[in-house]
Amino acid sequence: MDIILFLVIMIFLVATEMAIPFLAKRTTVFGVSIPDEYCKDATLVSYKKRYSLLVFIVGALAISLYIGWILTGNPLNETQVLVGLAIQFGILIICTALYFYFHAKTLQQKSRMKWGENEKRVKVMDLSVRSQDSMLPWYIYLLPIVVTLGVIVYTILNYSMLPEQIPVHWGPNGEPDAFTPKTYVSAISLPLVMLVIQCMFLGINETTKRSGIKLSATRPEASRIRQLTLRKYTSWFLFLVSILMTMLFSYLQLRMVHPDLGGNALSISMPFLFLIVILVSTIFYAIKVGRAGENMNLEQEPGIVDIDEDQYWIGGIFYFNKNDPSIFVEKRFGIGWTINFANPLGYLMIFGPLLLILLITILT
Template structure:
């Protein structure tokens, strides 16, 4: 079972990582802003192709070697999981290394050819676009939190019936493999961690909703529709992830209270089904929506305007990944490489969002 899960994760990472250059806007190549007139440059196309081929080849080779090695050896699950995780990080590391290489090459290509030097940079603002935003309201995210609070109260009423050892960690097969002595705190620790995660998702949704909406100067109508769709689907993706996590954690908590609630088969299947659904919705989000909604088909013709390009804010992006702009009120901004959002590290609130939940979860784990 561990081998199957590790192979599935490896395959997913390989497919997603190798596809990243083609999931983002064509005017953003390895974190560098490219004028529309140069987006089809043959060298840029070769950079993307080489990146994808190397990642795909490495991923496929890793899967084949890992499978043959695991099946030919009598290995314990811990060794299989450890090796699988190492291979996953290896693919991600190679992908990041290739990104930095092609980021530097793209910057040099843009600079050497003076791309955009003869174009007027335009920043488009649409005051009315906020009224058309369909991101989910914060009240929707409160519902899973109410379920969690209800489980906290229910756990308190069932405290006397809880086992003397409370599960604190579950293996890849869904069975508990670490325990803590029963205390009022350890009894609800899992639910407290869930509340922190739910609160983080709510905060991300609200801060993302307040982020700037970037409209392309050369395709205003099309990008407006794509931006609104991207924001809507991002909100639904976050909420679906929150809902699935709530279901998983709630079942684990209820199974601690009522040990006969789920059969061994259910305990084994639930984490796998959770993982499968998460991968499916992530793939749909990435391949159907794309970064900034770039993969959403829009049947709208924009007027062609010569001599302009989008505002080039490369100076605020360190290595095309880390955004530092203290004058930008947005806490979250759209990624330049990958699908989704990243923090504005020039905004103080960004550090609270990044480190706050991590510190709380670590504190809860340490105090169990």
């Protein structure tokens, strides 16, 4: 089961990285802002294809070596897990290096061809877009929070039924593999971590809803569709993850009180099903957002381009703009959001929950 999980994750990781250049916003190629009329430049298209091909080669080689090593070496399960994790991180590191290589090549191409230098830069504002936003309201996110609070109360009321050693970590097979002595804090540490994550999702949804909606001057209608689609499906995706985590963590927590709850079959299948649903949802989210508005044509007269914000993007990944009040902005490479590192609230939103989780871990 462990090997299957790692192989599924590796294949998903490689496939996702291969697709990213073709699902990212069309006017940002490897994190570089490109005027709409040059987005299909043959050189840029070749960069995307070369990136995907190299990722495929690296991924296929890594997965093949991993499978061959397991079949011929018969390593211990713990060793398989460690090597599997190392391979996943290795793939990510190589993909990051490839990204920065093609980011630099794209910058050189843009500078060499002088794209957009002699054209009028325009910023589009449409106040009516807000009324079309269909992100989930904040109170919907209270549902999993209420469930978690109920689990915490139930655990405390049944504290005497808990084992003297409290599980603090579960393996891929759903069985606990690390323990800590029973205390009131350790008994509810798992739902406390879940509660922190749920509140973080609620905060991300609300701050994303208040972030700016940036429209393209060259394709205002297409960009409106993409922005509204991105916001809608991000909201639903966060809620889905919150619900799935609540189900999984609540089940693991209740098994401490009732060890026979669900049986071994459910314990083994739940983490696997959780992972599969998350991966399938991620693929659906990426395709839905990545293709939103892409079939629409240019909608403006020649000589107009969008405002170039390359100066606010470090390496095309890190957004740093003191003049933008938004906490979250759309990624330039990939699907989803990144924080505005010039806004202190962004650090609080991301690193605050991580510090709370670390504190809970230390106390247990």
